[in-house]
Amino acid sequence: MPRDDARNEPGPSLEYSQLDELLHSRIRLAVTAALAGVDEADFSWLRDVVGASDGNLASHLRKLEDAKYVLMRKTFVGRKPVTYYALSAHGRQAFTAYVRALSKFTGGR
């Protein structure tokens, strides 16, 4: 099956220069994809879905924020501070381009 073939494809066969360097990181790619599926999400949901530690996730989110791929919103729910993250239009474009580029390697599946 094409999917299994693609999964078994060794990493080095990918020409990484054609891919967005920022999304090259596995965690940043996972965060971006998770945010692409929702309007916004809080830190704890992202941590659980991505499966990263708090510190690791925070540092990757900061990089995505610096690149304006991700927007951060701080608010209060009752008296509790909550931070929400959302994919920006720029981030969504970059993610779409990344998926397109990636799909070339998998025969457009």
Place this chain on the structure above:
Amino acid sequence: MKEGDESLGAGDRIALIEDMLAAGRQRFVEDGKIYVLWGCVAVAGSFLHWLLARLTGLAWIGPVVWGVGFVVGIVLAGLISSRRQRRARGIMDNIVLGVWIGMYISLALTMALAFMGMIPFTAYISLLCVLLGFGYWAVSQAVKFPTMRLLAVGWWAGGIACALVPGLWPVLVLNVLVLVCEILPGLAMIRSAAKEAGHAAG
């Protein structure tokens, strides 16, 4: 998740993206507090309706009580929603919100027709149950929650029962439905959400 970025092939990356997107699509947690709130509003409204109808004998007292209860319910539901911490808001949340807003508008219009005397009170209670059945069915389809389908059938059956019983009996039928289809599922949702919150904190 380990870094190991370079070790991921294109297929693995696509699979990772698909998993992450699916997590967002599948994530949906109904707020049980809203169900319990509407259940309590309905029970309180029914009691007041029964009491005031007995004391005053006025035919229009029912729609007025239900109208006031509806407004109070909407205000309280808004307050509860604004204090709720949503872990993530996705397409399911938007669909379900759309269904319930449409439901509130339909119920308000039905109530207005009952208030103007264009719909008899018994028919109004029946319509209320039928509309709620539609709302539950639509939500159950959207979030793939089969239990809600059963509750929808319960509302529809209750709607028929309300049309067949005389006097203030529809109010009693409505209260049984509210207990079975609103309050108990709402309490179950609150319990489930507390478990999820505990898991997230842990």
